[in-house]
Amino acid sequence: MNQTDNxxxxxxxxxxxxxxxxxxxxxxxxxxxxxxxxxxxxxxxNGVNMNIAQGEALCVVGESGCGKTTIGRLVxxxxxxxxxxxxxxxQRIDDLSRDQLIPYRRKMQMIFQNPYASLNPRKTVNYxxxxxxxxxxxxxxxxxRAEKVAEVMESVGISPKWGDxxxxxxxxxxxxxxxxxxxxxxxxxxxxxxxPISALDVSIQAQVLNLLMDxxxxxxxxxxxxxxxxxxxxxxxTRVAVMYLGTxxxxxxxxxxxxxxxxxxxxxxxxxxxxxxxxxxxxxxxNGEVPTPINxxxxxxxxxRCPHATDICKQQIPELDSSDSTHxxxxxxxxxxxx
Amino acid sequence: MYWQRIKSSAAYxxxxxxxxxxxxxxxxxxxxxxxxxxxxxxxxxPWDLTQFDIMxxxxxxxxxEQADERFMLGTDAMGRDMLxxxxxxxxxxxxxxxxxxxxxxxxxxxxxxxxxxxGGRLDxxxxxxxxxxxxxxxxxxxxVILAVFQATVGLDxxxxxxxxxxxxxxxxxxxxxxxxxxxxxxxxxxxxxYVDAARVIGLKPLQIIYRHILPNTxxxxxxxxxxxxxxxxxxxxxxxxxxxxMPVTKxxxxxxxxxxxxxxxxxxxWITAFPSLILIILILSLNLLGDWLRDLLNPKxxxxx
Amino acid sequence: MxxxxxxxxxxxxxxxxxxxxxxxxxxxxxxxxxxxxIVGESGAGKSVTAFAILNLISKPGKITNGQVxxxxxxxxxxxxxxxxxxxxxxxxxxxxxxxxxxxxVLTIGNQMVECLQAHRNISKEKAKEIAIEKLKAVQIPSxxxxxxxxxxxxxxxxxxxxVIAIALLSDPAIIIADEPTTALDVTxxxxxxxxxxxxxxxxxxxxxxxxxDLGVVSQVTEKIMVxxxxxxxxxxxxxQIIHQPIHPYTxxxxxxLPQQTIPGQRLNQIKGVMPSLQDIPQGCAFHPRCxxxxxxxxxxxxxxxxYAERLSACHFSQQFLDK
Numbered sequence: 001m002n003q004t005d006n007x008x009x010x011x012x013x014x015x016x017x018x019x020x021x022x023x024x025x026x027x028x029x030x031x032x033x034x035x036x037x038x039x040x041x042x043x044x045x046n047g048v049n050m051n052i053a054q055g056e057a058l059c060v061v062g063e064s065g066c067g068k069t070t071i072g073r074l075v076x077x078x079x080x081x082x083x084x085x086x087x088x089x090x091q092r093i094d095d096l097s098r099d100q101l102i103p104y105r106r107k108m109q110m111i112f113q114n115p116y117a118s119l120n121p122r123k124t125v126n127y128x129x130x131x132x133x134x135x136x137x138x139x140x141x142x143x144x145r146a147e148k149v150a151e152v153m154e155s156v157g158i159s160p161k162w163g164d165x166x167x168x169x170x171x172x173x174x175x176x177x178x179x180x181x182x183x184x185x186x187x188x189x190x191x192x193x194x195x196p197i198s199a200l201d202v203s204i205q206a207q208v209l210n211l212l213m214d215x216x217x218x219x220x221x222x223x224x225x226x227x228x229x230x231x232x233x234x235x236x237x238t239r240v241a242v243m244y245l246g247t248x249x250x251x252x253x254x255x256x257x258x259x260x261x262x263x264x265x266x267x268x269x270x271x272x273x274x275x276x277x278x279x280x281x282x283x284x285x286x287n288g289e290v291p292t293p294i295n296x297x298x299x300x301x302x303x304x305r306c307p308h309a310t311d312i313c314k315q316q317i318p319e320l321d322s323s324d325s326t327h328x329x330x331x332x333x334x335x336x337x338x339x
Numbered sequence: 340m341y342w343q344r345i346k347s348s349a350a351y352x353x354x355x356x357x358x359x360x361x362x363x364x365x366x367x368x369x370x371x372x373x374x375x376x377x378x379x380x381x382x383x384x385p386w387d388l389t390q391f392d393i394m395x396x397x398x399x400x401x402x403x404e405q406a407d408e409r410f411m412l413g414t415d416a417m418g419r420d421m422l423x424x425x426x427x428x429x430x431x432x433x434x435x436x437x438x439x440x441x442x443x444x445x446x447x448x449x450x451x452x453x454x455x456x457x458g459g460r461l462d463x464x465x466x467x468x469x470x471x472x473x474x475x476x477x478x479x480x481x482x483v484i485l486a487v488f489q490a491t492v493g494l495d496x497x498x499x500x501x502x503x504x505x506x507x508x509x510x511x512x513x514x515x516x517x518x519x520x521x522x523x524x525x526x527x528x529x530x531x532x533y534v535d536a537a538r539v540i541g542l543k544p545l546q547i548i549y550r551h552i553l554p555n556t557x558x559x560x561x562x563x564x565x566x567x568x569x570x571x572x573x574x575x576x577x578x579x580x581x582x583x584x585m586p587v588t589k590x591x592x593x594x595x596x597x598x599x600x601x602x603x604x605x606x607x608x609w610i611t612a613f614p615s616l617i618l619i620i621l622i623l624s625l626n627l628l629g630d631w632l633r634d635l636l637n638p639k640x641x642x643x644x
Numbered sequence: 645m646x647x648x649x650x651x652x653x654x655x656x657x658x659x660x661x662x663x664x665x666x667x668x669x670x671x672x673x674x675x676x677x678x679x680x681x682i683v684g685e686s687g688a689g690k691s692v693t694a695f696a697i698l699n700l701i702s703k704p705g706k707i708t709n710g711q712v713x714x715x716x717x718x719x720x721x722x723x724x725x726x727x728x729x730x731x732x733x734x735x736x737x738x739x740x741x742x743x744x745x746x747x748x749v750l751t752i753g754n755q756m757v758e759c760l761q762a763h764r765n766i767s768k769e770k771a772k773e774i775a776i777e778k779l780k781a782v783q784i785p786s787x788x789x790x791x792x793x794x795x796x797x798x799x800x801x802x803x804x805x806x807v808i809a810i811a812l813l814s815d816p817a818i819i820i821a822d823e824p825t826t827a828l829d830v831t832x833x834x835x836x837x838x839x840x841x842x843x844x845x846x847x848x849x850x851x852x853x854x855x856x857d858l859g860v861v862s863q864v865t866e867k868i869m870v871x872x873x874x875x876x877x878x879x880x881x882x883x884q885i886i887h888q889p890i891h892p893y894t895x896x897x898x899x900x901l902p903q904q905t906i907p908g909q910r911l912n913q914i915k916g917v918m919p920s921l922q923d924i925p926q927g928c929a930f931h932p933r934c935x936x937x938x939x940x941x942x943x944x945x946x947x948x949x950x951y952a953e954r955l956s957a958c959h960f961s962q963q964f965l966d967k
Contacts, residue, residue: 023463063829078535098541105541118532122554131550132540171917182536201685202856206900206913213910228830235902235911254907272834274859275903276886283834289799352660 008190008222009052014084016045016070042293044070046246057223059237067246068226072192076110077101106136109183113195115175119167125178126163129185136186156181173204192224230273234258242266245293245301252327262329264306308333353635360631363624370621374430381423386589391418397607413609425614431591435505436572440564442510447517452548455525469515477512477574484508485583498586509571520563524556558636565629569622576618592618646673647850648818653710655696664921666692668875677848681861684871685918690854694820699727733763736811740823742803746795752806753791763814778809801832818850837864862886870894873929874921880954890964891956892934936960
């Protein structure tokens with residue numbers, strides 16, 4: 001992989017499966033006179049390779065169930081990968097214990113989707129914000145800690161006077177600001193933002209996006225931005241990774257992907273954005289529905305819905321092509337020059 | 340400041356607009372206060388053998404014929420003043436109820452938190468233990484333990500430590516109620532993003548459990564606690580009625596009811612009737628209070644906030 | 645006479661902290677086959693308006709003023725029996741979450757037959773026939789076999805199609821769709837919207853589409869009504885409102901969309917948040933957030949005034965129009 005010199009995060013051949021068949025006893029079934037152990041797994045992430053460069057905002061986009069949230073949680077160590085590795089600044093982090101991860105917790109933080117669930121309802125804003133400071137900067141005394149918290153609150157547009165209030169006293173947008181402040185209190189360099197604006201009202205979405213962009217500029221942050229909203233990606237992302245059923249289908253610079261989408265799925269996705277001020281809708285219809293991630297389709301996971309699918313698509317998994325490192329796509333039809 | 344907050348809260352509003360809740364809270368408060376003040380307000384000390392006289396036995400309460408104005412609620416077979424005995428006895432019943440519940444809560448909450456948070460084998464093991472515990476009824480466990488205990492250490496020794504033993508027995512027998520409630524709650528809370536946020540900060544599991552998850556299980560715990568106190572008081576009364584609870588020298592409400600039961604057919608109804616009445620009123624009020632709390636803390640009604 | 649005419653509708657919720665006016669003097673009309681979009685943030689009164697039309701406001705809320713005239717009858721004054729004849733029959737509703745409408749323990753077929761027989765006196769066979777016909781109308785493949793399936797066997801997009809089919813069962817005059825695509829993925833959303841649009845055109849059904857997404861309304865509707873803090877602040881033909889909004893709030897909403905800014909630059913945000921209905925500011929409800937506010941805005945509440953084909957509640961709408 002190129003750009004290795006300024007890679008902050010590198011994800012290699014990452015797999016994640018969730019066992020859904022329950023405990024050992026639930027898995028045992030009796031079939032044709034034999035006792036069989038049946039294990040059912042959801043294949044959430046299937047062999048993803050991705051790198052996040054220092055200072056960029058990498059957007060992972062896809063529809064529900066495509067594994068984008070799982071990737072974010074794997075990177076943050078909230079989940080253990082089934083296979084593959086995650087490196088942070090050259091160090092492998094996916095196999096570290098909780099204690100070994102602590103130094104990375106200061107550098108990597110996360111912003112969550114639901115501002116109503118991501119703040120502990122029984123804790124004041126001050127508690128929520130000073131807890132990470134007290135944990136990661138034990139050398140600070142009480143007043144220094146309070147100062148740091150106040151400074152961060154100010155920077156996200158929450159008055160430090162409101163520190164004694166509880167989350168339910170704030171609106172959704174304000175809560176999301178507090179949630180962002182919590183991530184910023186430890187001065188991180190990398191932030192995973194998991195659908196941070198999808199639960200907010202339209203007029204508030206813009207405020208929070210601006211806040212995230214300001215924070216990036218002032219603090220030289222690197223983002224892994226997970227979203228389903230393509231118009232946000234176009235605006236926010238340096239590069240974009242389009243996912244479908246746990247695999248990467250297109251990965252490249254936002255401008256290129258949006259102006260010349262290559263993968264048939266990306267094209268369909270882009271055409272489906274409801275745009276204002278264009279009366280004509282020319283969206284590309286896909287056949288059928290997203291298959292279940294329990295039994296993945298063979299070959300290219302998209303072949304069942306793809307208008308260009310041929311036999312090879314049903315048999316062989318396409319790889320991300322490496323001819324243009326700024327815009328890569330995993331599609332047999334493109335590799336063969338059919339589209 | 341705090342008073343303002345309480346006054347503007349949904350709980351305060353609901354409480355002041357619910358007669359049943361207000362009356363039951365008042366009744367529980369009065370009963371607790373009177374029994375706590377028993378040493379001051381009771382005319383006699385029923386635990387002091389020198390203060391009563393067998394000659395005063397079975398005097399009916401005021402209003403009946405042959406009543407004695409020294410004894411408002413009459414006397415029992417030993418000549419003890421019923422009013423004083425009931426005041427002291429109620430205190431003992433409440434004390435046992437509260438401490439037994441505290442013990443249940445301590446064991447149950449700890450087990451529930453760990454089982455729910457760590458899950459897997461630990462969860463399966465702890466919950467099976469709880470199932471086994473629940474499959475023996477409280478009364479059965481209590482009868483066996485108390486009977487064996489009384490027989491081995493002797494009645495004199497038992498009388499000194501009766502409260503402690505009963506608290507232990509009722510406490511240990513009913514912890515699974517708490518464990519199950521807490522576990523269910525933890526399973527729900529664990530999925531919420533604030534727990535992930537705490538993990539992302541790097542907090543240790545124990546810190547997450549006690550600082551973040553535990554405070555969010557308090558609402559349902561409050562509800563079952565009121566009911567559990569009532570249950571513990573009833574269990575104690577039942578044990579005493581069977582002669583396995585508090586000794587007659589330091590009677591609880593249950594032992595008083597049993598004590599008077601022998602005389603109910605000889606016409607001395609008051610010895611049983613008054614303690615029974617107090618017990619019923621106390622239990623009813625506690626349960627009504629629990630009902631109100633459950634309605635108030637029902638998450639479905641919460642969502643309007 | 646318009647098919648549906650809502651006149652000066654007020655809904656008040658009696659809460660322990662006082663009375664809250666959830667919708668304030670809302671008026672609009674819907675002609676046969678017309679498609680209206682109601683746009684606003686959460687808490688703006690969009691859904692309450694929809695519920696009020698069907699007289700579904702329950703305690704502690706109450707319609708305190710105004711009329712909902714459907715073919716000349718005032719729905720707000722009908723009793724339960726009479727309104728049930730209209731609800732789900734002549735006016736159908738589609739919700740955000742299909743599982744709110746579908747009963748998880750009944751098959752699709754059972755639910756559709758039950759629904760038909762509730763309003764019409766027809767045989768089970770006939771009802772099944774109609775059900776299949778409607779499932780085909782919403783482009784559900786192999787409609788016959790779907791009748792025996794349970795809701796959980798269908799995907800989110802399919803469920804929403806079934807809900808639309810149920811809404812169409814009684815050939816309603818109006819469909820009210822409350823955020824029908826918010827829970828769906830983009831590609832599915834596009835399909836459902838196209839389907840709704842085509843159905844409305846084909847069967848000449850009136851549509852009231854409630855959404856927070858301006859992109860969605862601009863694709864489907866002919867008229868837009870923008871609500872803020874319980875009141876209508878701008879109303880008119882979709883084309884005009886999207887291209888030249890004359891209320892600063894509508895302008896703000898449109899300009900805040902990422903599509904309206906060059907990638908990488910700060911978005912044009914509206915500052916502040918919508919006030920809670922319990923403390924709506926004096927004067928214009930939007931003035932604390934408005935970048936054009938003047939002295940008069942904090943003192944005098946602007947009335948909804950006619951400007952050519954549309955209405956706007958802003959003291960300076962004429963100036964925006966002249967620009």
